Amino acid sequence: MRRKGYWVFLIPGVLASVLVIVVPLVMTVYTSFTKWNGVGEQRWIGFDNYTRLFEDSLFWSSFGNIVLLILAMAVVPTLLGLFLAAVLFDYVAKKFGDRWASFFRSGFYLPQIIPVAVTGILWGWILHPEYGALNRILDTVGLGSLAHNWLGEPGSALYSVMGIMIWVQLGYPIVMFMAGLQRVDPELYEAADLDGASWWQRFRKITVYLIRPEFYVVLVTTTISALKIFGPIFVLTGGGPSNATLVPSYFAYKNFFEKAQVGYGSAISTVLTVLIILLSIVFLRLQNRSVNR
């Protein structure tokens, strides 16, 4: 039976999306070619904001920081999560029971549900130079010389943020991969056992191979959230000290709302957007190719 005339149902969704997404997007791209402080006249200056951007060392260092944050938010949690999910699914669930596996899964997932502002409070408090718990612990075990202003010194701030982000992210890949493993036929594992395969061999040849779809989804989504990172930086370091933890979105925010350089801020966010879209296309291509093979 042919179905016709359903376009009416799209009207509210499309109108709302044009208003909230398309119009602002076009405005930002246009603004990126102008000089504007947000209130006065908007003056067309062509590519000046972009040439300034590519000569701005802060812009480059903000992208350098993002590379390290992708490591902490996407690469490390995905690999560690893959390993932990396999241990929980293929070892703990079998030797100790499903209940233990889901207990661990919920525990590791806990940091994911905490609002980012609270993550900031939590870790800002634990890493605080005067009353922070970490320095007290180091003191207590006689490692007081390692005590540090973790988030307040340029040398350690970014690494501290990276550690915190691994803590935040780890639960997501574990949950995704454990769900993906449900699809795996248990007979495959039994056959591998009969053939005398070691746990490590089964992990590499069966587990990793079969959950490639989830693997790509996790890698794409976590990489994109690393590129967009704003909240944790805002609440933990404010981009400091001396820009050691500056990221593109925070850089744009500062230009918009602190320096009133709206044109320049728009150029930063436009570059970030283009990068995210390009990356998504590349990842989706890779994903399709590997799934169809």
Place this chain on the structure above:
Amino acid sequence: MTMTANRAPARTEPASPIKRTNPIRFVILAALLALLLIVIAPLLIIAINAVKSPADYAGGGPLSLPPHLYWDGIVDFWNRVNFGQKLWNSFITSLVVAVLGVALSILNAYALGIGKVKGRIWFLVFFLVANLLPQEVLVYPLYFLSKEVHLYDSLIAIVIIFTVIQAAFGTYLLTSVYQEFPAELLDAADVDGAGKWRTLWSVVVPVSRPTLGVLFTFFFIWTWNEFFLPLVFLVSNDNQTVPVALGVLQGDRLMDATMTSASGLIGILPAMIFFLVFQRTLTRGITAGAIK
């Protein structure tokens, strides 16, 4: 631990004779427990210090257990930031966004997944891209436009914006579900003479209720946890949501160590409650996006 070890055979495979005596399994369990402890330690530390008096804190430090429970830190903080108001703001915003976002996703997905309107691939690409866009690229025009229409510093602006952003994801997910919708059910509705609206509300929506529940849960929690746009839009005290209120208090000189952990604890509690309430839908839902 010994108790659960007895329960193990339920799902073990027949072969593997070493399993009963192998000590490695307890080494692995201990390692996992240690890792879990590291992961939840920050939460535990916040919890014990939130109910510790400043005097006990000064005496025993952050790691001592409080000799008696001390609620004043939490009560003081609650009253100082008028936390009840922030909770209500967060709750009502998240609830309205979740309801409207699900409704909008249903309408879009009905047209794209079941109606299969022309050019639907392009609509889907559009919604996917809309979902990927960083909010930084939308924020300034939205800020500017909302001032023009006098919706700046209003929860209404936040509700409108997040309804659209969440629905972009919902449309994408729900369309792939509706593409697989059993054609017999739709044909039967046609035979019964039901119009498109009746078919939507009395056939499609009830059948897809589990997915809609997952979407609702997601939208609610995501909106609750949103930080960036509410930070920009909700500047006055009475309009702030929980994350914004907690985020801007960071670094406030008036906050001492115990009050800061009290603020952390009451920020965690609502999230924990949602987690417990929604846990089952949540685990089902996180994976719903993965397998197309």
